[in-house]
Amino acid sequence: MPLYKTEALILRTYKLGEADRIVVFLTRDRGKKRGVANGARRPRSRFAGALEPLTRVGVTYYEREQRDLVRLSYAESQCSPLLATRPDALSHVGYFAELMDEWAQEGDPNERLYRLGTSTLEALAEGVPTPPVARYFEYWLLRLQGVYPPHVACHRCGVALDGEPAGACLEPGGHVFTCHGCAGSAGREEGRGVTLSPEALRFLAASGRVAPQRLGTVPLLPRVDRELESVHQALMRLHLEKELRSTRVLRDLRR
Ligand SMILES: [Zn+2]
Numbered sequence: 001m002p003l004y005k006t007e008a009l010i011l012r013t014y015k016l017g018e019a020d021r022i023v024v025f026l027t028r029d030r031g032k033k034r035g036v037a038n039g040a041r042r043p044r045s046r047f048a049g050a051l052e053p054l055t056r057v058g059v060t061y062y063e064r065e066q067r068d069l070v071r072l073s074y075a076e077s078q079c080s081p082l083l084a085t086r087p088d089a090l091s092h093v094g095y096f097a098e099l100m101d102e103w104a105q106e107g108d109p110n111e112r113l114y115r116l117g118t119s120t121l122e123a124l125a126e127g128v129p130t131p132p133v134a135r136y137f138e139y140w141l142l143r144l145q146g147v148y149p150p151h152v153a154c155h156r157c158g159v160a161l162d163g164e165p166a167g168a169c170l171e172p173g174g175h176v177f178t179c180h181g182c183a184g185s186a187g188r189e190e191g192r193g194v195t196l197s198p199e200a201l202r203f204l205a206a207s208g209r210v211a212p213q214r215l216g217t218v219p220l221l222p223r224v225d226r227e228l229e230s231v232h233q234a235l236m237r238l239h240l241e242k243e244l245r246s247t248r249v250l251r252d253l254r255r
Pocket of ligand 1: 158180182
């Protein structure tokens with residue numbers, strides 16, 4: 001049985017039998033894995049504190065021939081989302097982990113996705129406000145999947161969108177942004193709620209340049225946060241073709 005030692009992010013766990021857990025984790029170098037942590041639900045388990053979603057762990061596991069499930073022999077927390085002090089950070093941790101789980105492919109190495117997850121975790125642990133971290137995370141997740149529509153210039157006439165007072169309109173198919181002039185009355189009607197103001201476009205431009213730990217210095221008004229969130233949710237519904245459980249949980253928390 002080959003033994004692997006690496007760094008990983010915990011994405012989720014399920015109960016298994018009386019005392020074990022199935023752990024879904026994203027390794028830095030070998031993609032997403034699913035494995036059994038024997039005895040993880042016992043009080044003094046060697047996995048204690050290491051299996052919360054979005055924990056960065058040092059992990060050792062065995063791969064077994066002809067078996068989908070690996071066997072975890074060791075996991076130690078290196079950075080925990082429980083370090084985050086902002087109350088809304090913890091409610092978002094499951095959301096970030098669920099999105100990564102949805103998009104990561106089993107056994108398909110994706111170091112950029114791994115880096116996005118770890119830098120998001122570090123930003124939360126360092127106390128960066130949660131809304132910009134969440135919008136940054138969604139933006140980069142969609143970009144890494146190649147589905148974030150180009151947002152610098154109008155897809156039809158080429159005008160710079162951040163210079164347009166009315167901002168950018170997401171076309172109903174969700175593949176391109178246009179200026180309001182090109183969106184036309186039909187586009188405006190259907191695209192209501194999926195426009196980005198110049199401030200939102202500037203936040204995206206900054207997100208392309210800075211690490212999430214520095215997002216505290218990038219302005220994000222509550223109104224702009226809501227615009228970005230509704231565009232990102234529309235894009236994720238379109239590309240995931242479903243609504244995530246954690247998205248519903250976050251919405252209910254806000255009510
Ligand atoms: Zn245009």
